[in-house]
Amino acid sequence: MIGLLSLNSLSSCDSTAQKSEETATSTERQETNLLATAAFDTAKYENASNELNLTGKITFNQDQVVKVFPLVGGHIETLKADLGDYVKKGQTLAVIRSGDLADLEQQSVEAKGQLSVAQKNLQVAEDMTKAGLSSQRELVASQEQLLAAKGEVNRVNERRRIVGGNGAVYIVKAPVSGFIVEKSASQGMELRSDDPENLFTISNLDHVWVLANVYESDLSNVKEGDQATITTLSYPDKIFRGRIDKIFNVLDPDSKTLKVRVTLDNADYRLKPEMFANVSVTYAGHDKRVAIPAKAVVFDKNRNFVVMVNNKNQPLVREVDIYKSIGSKTYLSGGLTPGDRVVTNNQLLIYNALGN
Numbered sequence: 001m002i003g004l005l006s007l008n009s010l011s012s013c014d015s016t017a018q019k020s021e022e023t024a025t026s027t028e029r030q031e032t033n034l035l036a037t038a039a040f041d042t043a044k045y046e047n048a049s050n051e052l053n054l055t056g057k058i059t060f061n062q063d064q065v066v067k068v069f070p071l072v073g074g075h076i077e078t079l080k081a082d083l084g085d086y087v088k089k090g091q092t093l094a095v096i097r098s099g100d101l102a103d104l105e106q107q108s109v110e111a112k113g114q115l116s117v118a119q120k121n122l123q124v125a126e127d128m129t130k131a132g133l134s135s136q137r138e139l140v141a142s143q144e145q146l147l148a149a150k151g152e153v154n155r156v157n158e159r160r161r162i163v164g165g166n167g168a169v170y171i172v173k174a175p176v177s178g179f180i181v182e183k184s185a186s187q188g189m190e191l192r193s194d195d196p197e198n199l200f201t202i203s204n205l206d207h208v209w210v211l212a213n214v215y216e217s218d219l220s221n222v223k224e225g226d227q228a229t230i231t232t233l234s235y236p237d238k239i240f241r242g243r244i245d246k247i248f249n250v251l252d253p254d255s256k257t258l259k260v261r262v263t264l265d266n267a268d269y270r271l272k273p274e275m276f277a278n279v280s281v282t283y284a285g286h287d288k289r290v291a292i293p294a295k296a297v298v299f300d301k302n303r304n305f306v307v308m309v310n311n312k313n314q315p316l317v318r319e320v321d322i323y324k325s326i327g328s329k330t331y332l333s334g335g336l337t338p339g340d341r342v343v344t345n346n347q348l349l350i351y352n353a354l355g356n
Helices: 002-036 099-130 136-163 216-221 347-355
Strands: 039-042 044-060 065-068 074-079 092-097 169-173 178-183 200-203 207-215 227-232 240-251 257-265 276-293 298-300 303-309 315-319 321-326 329-334 341-345
Touching (some): 044 216, 044 321, 216 257
Antiparallel strands (some): 092 169
């Protein structure tokens, strides 16, 4: 009876050991398969970056803003464009019935008439001089009269070329392609040629500026070339990335802030001028830390872990102490040394497999 129990006990132990070996082999195979599809990165010892959070707004790219002024006074008969419209270069924006243009037309006729008279006077003066009936002085005066008449014709023609139009009708055309972002013109409006107000403002929104406010206490931490990430209330899940390309070295007397500029590509016209923006600027710190990709960290049971790979290419779970995370990087106070390799994708699956 005792022998039978001993045999059964040994048989049970062998079975348990066999199952444990099979489980271990299965786990190793699972880990090996997961490692084959994993990506790795190396922990580096570097200066820990700092982050500065600023507020700002989206504005026009002032290098691509064109204000459209009327070159003549008159009466706006027709408007062909409205606020927010996209217009192409040369497109008609408004039609103006202009008395100034009619006067210019009359000046052109008079200048041509004076030119014809001057040409005939010169011909007569030349003939009379040859016949000895006129002095050389009168000939020179006729020549100067002709030059003045030609100059007046050229002046009027150049003025007509600049102003454009036909008869008394002046056409306001878009000088560039873009969006109409400001509009003061309305149908029936009376215009003066000396009016300083523009009718339209056109801006190309392919690129926009982000102007952020920096307080005096943070001025030493900001410089041109620093990386910046921008978020907006309209697109909270979308992150726009750029660099500080200009620092306006003048403090606002009221807010005591200095403005910095980030230029963003806006090919889809998603960003609109006057949108509120949160700007995070990353700048180099002075303390050195071990840095790893932020996505390599696994948070579990109120602690932080990474999956690292040893020299034998075996995955190990290592607990780490996080100093801080900036953007896509996490800086550590302990847990890893420079040169350690960490898993940066599928790490959660491998972590769970090791935990099992």
